[in-house]
Amino acid sequence: MIQQNELIMLLLGIGCMIFILVNKQKVKRIPVAKPLIAGFYVLLAGYVLTILEGLFWKDFLNVLEHICYTASSILMAVWCWKIFAFK
Amino acid sequence: MPLVATIDFISFLAVIVALIFLLRGWNRALPHDIKLLIVGLLGLTLFHHFSNILEWGEISRALDPFEDFLELLTPMLWFMLIYSYLKELTTDDLRKSEGALRESEEKYRLLIENQTDMVVKVDIEGKFQFISPSYCEMFGKVNEELLGKKFMPFVHEDDRETTAKAMEALYYPPHKVSIEQRAMTKDGWKWLSWMDTAVLDENKNVVAIIGVGRDITERKQTEKILRESEDKLARSKKMESLGLLAGGVAHDLNNLLAGIVSYPELLLMDLPEDSKLRKPIETMQESGHRAAAIVQDLLTMARGAAITKEPLNLNYIVSDYLNSPEFKKLEHFHSTVTLKTKFDRDLLNINGSHVHLRKVVMNLVSNASEAIEGSGNVTISTMNRYVDRPQRGYDDVNIGEYVVLAVSDNGSGISPDDLERIFEPFYTKKVLGRSGTGLGLAVVWNTVQDHKGYIDVTSNEIGTTFELYFPITRDEISDKNLFIPIKDYKGNGETILVVDDVEIQREISCKMLDTLGYKTKAVSSGEEAVEYLKEHTVDLILLDMIMDPGINGRETYERIIKIHPNQKAIIVSGYAETTDVKKIQKLGAGKYIKKPLTLERLGLVIKEELGK
Numbered sequence: 001m002i003q004q005n006e007l008i009m010l011l012l013g014i015g016c017m018i019f020i021l022v023n024k025q026k027v028k029r030i031p032v033a034k035p036l037i038a039g040f041y042v043l044l045a046g047y048v049l050t051i052l053e054g055l056f057w058k059d060f061l062n063v064l065e066h067i068c069y070t071a072s073s074i075l076m077a078v079w080c081w082k083i084f085a086f087k
Numbered sequence: 088m089p090l091v092a093t094i095d096f097i098s099f100l101a102v103i104v105a106l107i108f109l110l111r112g113w114n115r116a117l118p119h120d121i122k123l124l125i126v127g128l129l130g131l132t133l134f135h136h137f138s139n140i141l142e143w144g145e146i147s148r149a150l151d152p153f154e155d156f157l158e159l160l161t162p163m164l165w166f167m168l169i170y171s172y173l174k175e176l177t178t179d180d181l182r183k184s185e186g187a188l189r190e191s192e193e194k195y196r197l198l199i200e201n202q203t204d205m206v207v208k209v210d211i212e213g214k215f216q217f218i219s220p221s222y223c224e225m226f227g228k229v230n231e232e233l234l235g236k237k238f239m240p241f242v243h244e245d246d247r248e249t250t251a252k253a254m255e256a257l258y259y260p261p262h263k264v265s266i267e268q269r270a271m272t273k274d275g276w277k278w279l280s281w282m283d284t285a286v287l288d289e290n291k292n293v294v295a296i297i298g299v300g301r302d303i304t305e306r307k308q309t310e311k312i313l314r315e316s317e318d319k320l321a322r323s324k325k326m327e328s329l330g331l332l333a334g335g336v337a338h339d340l341n342n343l344l345a346g347i348v349s350y351p352e353l354l355l356m357d358l359p360e361d362s363k364l365r366k367p368i369e370t371m372q373e374s375g376h377r378a379a380a381i382v383q384d385l386l387t388m389a390r391g392a393a394i395t396k397e398p399l400n401l402n403y404i405v406s407d408y409l410n411s412p413e414f415k416k417l418e419h420f421h422s423t424v425t426l427k428t429k430f431d432r433d434l435l436n437i438n439g440s441h442v443h444l445r446k447v448v449m450n451l452v453s454n455a456s457e458a459i460e461g462s463g464n465v466t467i468s469t470m471n472r473y474v475d476r477p478q479r480g481y482d483d484v485n486i487g488e489y490v491v492l493a494v495s496d497n498g499s500g501i502s503p504d505d506l507e508r509i510f511e512p513f514y515t516k517k518v519l520g521r522s523g524t525g526l527g528l529a530v531v532w533n534t535v536q537d538h539k540g541y542i543d544v545t546s547n548e549i550g551t552t553f554e555l556y557f558p559i560t561r562d563e564i565s566d567k568n569l570f571i572p573i574k575d576y577k578g579n580g581e582t583i584l585v586v587d588d589v590e591i592q593r594e595i596s597c598k599m600l601d602t603l604g605y606k607t608k609a610v611s612s613g614e615e616a617v618e619y620l621k622e623h624t625v626d627l628i629l630l631d632m633i634m635d636p637g638i639n640g641r642e643t644y645e646r647i648i649k650i651h652p653n654q655k656a657i658i659v660s661g662y663a664e665t666t667d668v669k670k671i672q673k674l675g676a677g678k679y680i681k682k683p684l685t686l687e688r689l690g691l692v693i694k695e696e697l698g699k
Contacts, residue, residue, distance in 0.1 A: 005155040009162060013162040016163075019170070026177075070097050073101035077101040079105075084113075085111065
């Protein structure tokens with residue numbers, strides 16, 4: 001079953017993605033942009049999986065969803081490490 | 088669900104690690120709002136995982152409403168983070184480009200402000216769009232005064248057409264021109280050299296013009312001085328060659344005139360007072376004297392003519408002329424012209440020839456009077472002047488003490504073209520035959536040169552001023568010669584040998600010497616004289632300096648003194664005292680007298696020489 005909250009979250013995420021895609025060239029200039037943007041995309045994938053798990057393969061997709069969140073967190077940590085731990 | 092919990096726990100740890108990195112590197116140069124957004128995002132993620140971990144407990148259910156709300160914030164925070172970052176990048180870019188612009192402007196400013204060349208940009212109408220500080224400095228204006236104004240009004244009227252043509256040329260390849268023009272700067276008119284380049288748009292249309300200019304006044308002045316010097320040299324050479332030509336002719340004429348000038352004097356001495364022939368002979372004598380005067384003018388131009396200089400005062404010369412019949416005649420002829428004099432009472436003496444300087448004054452006053460149409464003034468001034476630095480003018484006056492004779496009129500002036508040629512012999516603007524021969528100013532020029540002086544002429548539409556500079560002398564003026572009766576210089580039958588190649592001259596000299604009571608013998612060459620003196624002795628020799636063909640006067644005398652070491656001699660010539668004359672005088676010869684001879688002068692000189 002699809003929850004309204006999750007759908008809004010997905011729509012907001014997609015809106016953010018469109019913004020990133022529109023400003024692709026500029027976004028590339030963000031320091032160590034790759035892990036940061038990858039972290040966002042993985043998070044967005046998590047949102048998609050949240051929706052999908054309400055439709056089918058609930059357990060499996062739920063695990064994937066959490067993996068996505070974790071991957072997103074790890075990528076965020078890598079980004080923070082590169083940005084804040086190096087001069 | 089242990090698997091999901093494990094995954095969430097790993098995620099939880101990753102966020103903690105990320106937060107630690109963030110806090111440790113908090114002072115890194117990231118904008119504060121971005122750092123807060125990262126904190127917010129990590130905080131939300133942390134909460135999310137925390138709530139997942141607690142999903143299996145009672146607390147989880149209590150947090151559900153918050154969780155839903157906070158989860159919605161996550162994509163929004165991501166958006167804000169990316170957006171803030173991009174905004175920061177844009178601001179940073181702007182800052183960098185502004186910095187680069189500032190740096191570029193600074194370089195440009197230094198370049199423009201520190202160069203002496205002027206830089207301007209004008210639109211196609213010639214209105215200023217940009218003016219460099221050097222241009223403002225040159226024209227004594229500020230930027231705001233000039234922007235939007237046309238440059239053409241600054242350009243000299245005579246150069247505007249050339250400038251306009253040059254501007255038109257910019258519309259055609261290579262779209263570059265160089266112009267030299269005069270412009271009214273804060274220091275007056277200056278010569279500026281401009282290299283103009285057209286600014287083209289993408290369609291090759293001229294949209295603006297950039298000009299780089301520099302002050303070339305000094306160069307122009309140097310060029311002008313050089314050109315003037317060359318002109319002066321050329322003019323001087325021309326006058327010299329014309330003078331030589333005239334002098335050559337005059338020398339021959341002088342010999343021919345001797346008969347007309349001297350014979351009447353001798354004839355009149357023999358004629359009774361009531362003779363009918365007296366009047367025609369006097370007329371002949373007068374004509375002869377006039378012709379001799381013209382020949383003297385020509386000889387003056389030969390620049391070697393005999394000029395006897397003595398200390399004299401120009402005030403006296405001018406006064407003498409103003410009291411002369413010539414001036415009375417001129418005054419009568421130009422009755423509407425008023426003559427004014429401004430004499431310096433303490434005028435210093437100069438070393439000069441009375442006759443020639445009087446002629447100079449006469450010619451200048453005559454010319455000045457004729458330059459006035461209707462009524463007007465002619466002013467003669469004399470003054471002492473010390474020139475402490477070379478003075479540029481018609482002639483360049485060197486440093487020294489001078490007596491200046493200035494003759495000015497308020498006539499119509501002399502055109503610049505005529506001014507270049509006025510001193511040339513036979514150059515005249517007067518009606519032929521009415522007055523003058525075209526020799527007047529040529530005589531002035533040559534006389535001034537012979538006196539080692541300078542001429543300056545200034546003329547414009549309100550008049551002309553001739554300034555003649557003569558070097559001063561500290562010598563005192565000798566007593567003026569008085570009339571001497573013939574008995575005082577008559578001879579006592581002494582023998583005089585006349586040596587002259589011109590027959591008529593020999594005859595005249597012999598006749599004069601006979602009149603003076605001397606015995607004469609005449610020979611036609613130096614060689615003949617030497618041969619004669621081998622067999623005979625004479626009391627004095629009247630020796631012509633230039634004889635053709637054969638040996639000249641100097642060589643003749645050198646040979647004679649080998650035969651008669653103490654032979655007395657008088658030198659006669661139509662030319663100035665040359666080095667040959669000086670040499671011969673060193674050898675023992677006596678005075679030098681110039682042709683044509685007069686009874687008194689000849690008699691006095693012979694008497695003096697014989698009395699030694």
